[in-house]
Amino acid sequence: MDVDIIEEEQQMMSQSHGSRLAGKRPLRITVDEAHPFEIETYISSYTGRTYVDRLLHIMSVCPALAPQALQLAVAEALKGRDTNLYREIFNRYERIHADAGDEIPHLSVLAEPDEHWIEETNLRNQAEKTKLEVELKTYSSNMIKESIRMAHRDLGDFYRSIGEHNSALKHYTKSREFCTTSQHVLDMCMSVIELLVEQRNYSHIATYVFKAEAALDSVTIARGQTGPEPPAGSAQANKDKRNAEREKVQTKLDVATALSHLGQNNYEKAAQSFLKVGPVKGLEDWSGKLIAPGDIAIYATLCALATFPRPSIRTQILDNDIFGMYIEQEPYVRELLESYMNNRFKNVLEILERYATRHYIDIHLYQHVHNLTNLIRSKSLVLYFQPFSSIKLERMSQAFGWSVQELEQQVVALIQAGEIKARVDRQNKILKAKEIDQRAALYAKAIKSGQDMQAANRKLLLRMRLQQADLVVKPPKGQQGYNYGTGHPTELLSGDY
């Protein structure tokens, strides 16, 4: 089923060298009827930098789509100011072309980098940079906190748009020093978080989310205190408005947290965070710029299927109206969930397989697809076997759509991992559940504990007596500060025995 991917991987392994996915095996995904994927519809949910990023990723991962991706990327990049990104598109294509050979047409056939535009944009960027830096210097010498902060922020934004992320981060953090109100801190945190998500730097997201939440709390309190006293009737309306504001920011923070968990392989926490996310409106400008609502649905479902027990899935996903809105964006997710809840595991696995392309193409998800699929598969096996005391392996393999050998391997792995409490009858190809005689087991355990405890007590009493009699192994007098650090056995005392 994943045969296409594996074969291509092995073929490409020998040819490819150092791709952008440093250290990971380069994946090559095919697009065919079994794996339907429409690049245009997919990419239309995004704009801006993430648009180009995703297209770049698609190019690396799926050379067949590279030409299309190239053209779309070029069109979008021209709208921005990042010349490096623009160039990168072409370089990437060249590299892929070198690997893929004749599958895709040569670069020159498709497009030429517009040198003229590059030069122009570079000049413009340079001019802007100088202007902003001069401003910053002026404000610094004037020591006006607010202006310095804004100058840093503007520089940060600028560097971000031309793609120099380290400098952008530096300026954002510098602006922290000059923040006077919590609102400023909040703004700064949000910008940094957006930057980190773009960079897929998952480990730092958590710290900034924490800071942002603290700032958000103080902002909401402050907002309630300052401002003119509203007339009694509109007090409620005010409060609602405040809460709505807070919710919007909170939504973004939740999404960021969830992404960071996903990036660090904490699938369960990721699922929980994703499901906490509020209504789609809350995402406002993030939607499209960083992440699409459909993505949220997919991430959440996959993580939940891999880690949640079935009742939780029902309560938290299917009965969750807010989340339902996300699912609307990607209907196949609903089908996936329904099949899982109704034990149609073959269907589940088929859907996963069909949309594997879609998953591998996603920049946040592709590293985890393999793990998540394995987890979901193991869970399905365990769930399937739960009601049975014995079942023919053949029937089970039919339910999952595998051969008996494959199934046996999977099942044995699960038994050895302790997930399924059963045994395989290899001769008759039956899986039989283990019946434990509780009474005998209890007796055995009690007796063993008793004996162990007695032995342990005896040894401890002896030890206590030895200590009381001061028969403790001590270093001979005169040995100054024995150094343990080397850990070499010759340091041990060799008694005269």
Place this chain on the structure above:
Amino acid sequence: MNVPGSSQTGASASLDDVLSQITTSSSPSSLNQYLRSFAPKESRDTILASTLSSGQDPLTVLDTRTNTLGILYILSARLHSASAPTPTLSVIEDFCSQFNPEQARLAPDRVTLLAKGIVRAAESSNNAKYALASLYSLVTRYPPDLSYLTTLHAIYLKTCVATRHFTSALPVLAVPITAVDTSLSDLHYNDNLVYHYSGGIALGALKRWREAEEFFEICVTAPAQVPAAIQLEAYKKLVLVQLIQYGEIVSPPKHTHPSLIRFLKASPYGTFVKMYPARVESLRALVAKEQDLFTQERNLGLINQAIDRAPVWLIKKLTATYLTLGLSDIGHEVGIDNVEEVRAIILDMIAQEEINATISSDNTVTFADVIPKFSKDDLDRLLVQAQEHNRVLLKVERAVNASKEYVTKALKHKDDGNWGVEEDMFPPGIGGGTPWAED
């Protein structure tokens, strides 16, 4: 109770004086004092080791039972002096089997000296095993009972192991050490370590794995500020014995010295343990690489036994996953290609009740769960043991409660509201009884 000799200026007492003192003294403790002080230290033993002025061997004059203390001093001096004739074996054995323990306990250091002398004498006459009988008598008769650790334990066990007479050590090993009394014997921490280490080796050679494990564990977990090299050796053997017995190691108790654990993990033993159980070829390959180390540390025998047991543990793992399996499949998993060999191993395991299986005619093995059976007698016996154990613990607790250190400490913290602690000292029920009686 006249104390001759020492008041005379210049001349120290001669052996004749000593002898008369020994035979006439009525209090063993004052005799002990005398024997320790009748001459300056350097000449004391030489005098004791010499012959009487009449040329007679003082040992022939003295009676073992009444003059134990005197003979003890003389014998121990004789065995250590280079010039005096070594007492014959029969003399030594007679003494050891008939001496009066209470008298001997007044001079524990001489007893140790005596034992060491016996070992030396036996070794120099190239018949180390002759020492065993006398040492055995010493070790069984000297302490009030075998559960008191003495220097004799360590010396005896060491000799048993050196002469490979492991079974002679069994009666001594059967009684676990529970008491340590430094007035009984001049103990050094090494005695505890050597005794339990040699004991472990002896039991291991007799293939009594459970007991060997316990002895090695006691050696390893002996209190130590700095670990002794012998503890590391004991730890290595402990680990190997655990592999033979359980197929995996048990994590050492928390009070084990951490550097021991670190050393073991870093050594080839650590790698062996991690790999175990695995197919026999891979284990043997690892051993071949480190063969010199293992031979040098005299653990090769244990290692080979562990490797021999490896298929057993692998098969046990298989029983947990499979209900039936063909003999060839099992051989494949375990790494033994010869089907007959596999069959033999499995039959062995069935005979020793390690697994519950049946082999059918077409070479398939069907496994079932091993159901432990308990008879009422077993349970009764265990309950009695537990009660006894409880009694002992209560006794120890009472002793500690009454001990000086505890009481002073408890009084210091009295004001912290620690009344609950002292409640435990009274048997429960008293507290409830009194108010009702007043009704």
